Amino acid sequence: MSVRKILFFILFVLALLAMIGYFFPKEGMRLGSVKLNFRSTSDLFAPQKQPTTAPDPEEQLAMMAESFLKEKLEALADSIDYYEQFFRESPVRIHFPANDPSILDGFFATLDSCRAQNRVVRVLHYGDSQIEQDRLSATLRDGLQKIAGGMGVGLIPAVQPIPSRTLRQDYEGNIRRYLLYGPSGLRAPHRRYGPMAAVCEVDNYAYLIVNALKRQDSDISNHFTRIRLLLGNNSADFKATIELKDRYETRKISEAGLDLKVISWELNRPENSFSMFLNGTAEIYGILLDGNSGVAVDNIPMRGSSGNLFTGIDSRLLHAAFQAMDVQLFLLEFGGNRMPSIRSQEDIDSYVNVIGRQIRYLKTLVPGAQVLFIGPADMSCSVDGVMQTYPLLEELIEGLKKVVLENGAAFWDLYQVMGGRNSMINWVNTQPPLAAPDYIHFTLKGADKIADLLNENIALCYTNYKFRNKHNLNDSSRLKLSSIELGYSDYAEEFEQLIRENLSPGDSLPEDLDSESVLNEFLELLHKNTERKQE
Incomplete structure (x- = not known):
């Protein structure tokens, strides 16, 4: 040619x-x-369109963290006015129905009493692939266990094919895994999935190996002193044996039955690994690795799920499992998987109505337990050749917030915390990256930073709960403590700890801590050291 x-x-x-x-x-x-x-x-x-700019991720995170520090200091000085302002206006706040944080009071009351009652209370963190590998959950676990005590990684499946930052698991034998999410070929021929929306069916024999991995910043989350096996639909004389180094302990269930059973082992000392032999036929719904008291935070990732599956689990089994586990708080983190298929407001309305039904279902199964819904993070896709926030994402988040609050649950706006529109682009491009190049998922570092902010949020709600209890305040009364000395005397220990955490090596605290002038000097000292650290 x-x-x-x-x-x-x-x-x-x-x-x-x-x-x-x-x-x-x-x-x-x-x-x-x-x-x-x-x-x-x-x-x-035509010139290429430039997406709306979003704040630098590190600056955004620093601003969100600074709001907590500011609230801590100001709450010490001027009492509940600052709590009310935070819950009403702060961009990092948890949104509550009628701006009333007291809906978490029951949960905080159980945290205060669980050690004295030798009780393990549970927080179930459900989410999509955003929380795989124990992302977010591990950091939340550390924060809550600092408040209420506890140890162990909590609820785990018998079979876990996805690597985790906190556990290494393996298995052999005749065991088959069914899921209520993901590919349809993984569905069970029944609805008995249990609290993880998954079930492992053992036929005659299975051998499980569990090794908890030590995390650099945690000394207790990888150890446990209690092992519990959740099972049902078992054959007669079903046996479960744990191997701890060279020691074996066997438990047997004599009678066959469909109902939920719990097999327990109380350990003489904290352990971080074990093996388990299962003999017989049974459905395994999960294994609990806890301490003898405190709080447990369970990581339950559901790859591909939009959070619309709870009503598909047998209610009798789910109620029995939640009761046996002493569930007090549900963290639901969904919406990202639904976003790519959202084309209209009708799609949004349909999805959020389903989420409302899931919240009502969980609250019916566990009366008194609370629900905190974590909204979708910013997500980016190519629009007319330019990477930017998904169309209708903001409308989806507003719809989710509305239906969550209408159903008596709390809502945390992760999109707003990140910096809003097109913030994901900056989270991907910052060094080191805080989000993956798929413009959807966080890196481990990014997930930890988000979890730190949620921990601070929950801690602030807990401090507010303690404050209201100390001064006999109900959710509608207000107490104005104009005296800065009174505010300081009420919170002397907390204030000193806050100051010490922000002191530079060469600084020290004055001995006289009870006057307004000294308190103001502390504030100036803290401000000076904070600026020095930022430089």
């Missing part, structure tokens, strides 16, 4: 594409469920 013909062919193709671009609808064309778009000639020669 001659050069002239090749040139003519190229020009002909370009002219044809330009003609298609000129007449093709700007809004695109739908063929069934597929939407076709074609770049117009004006798009090709």
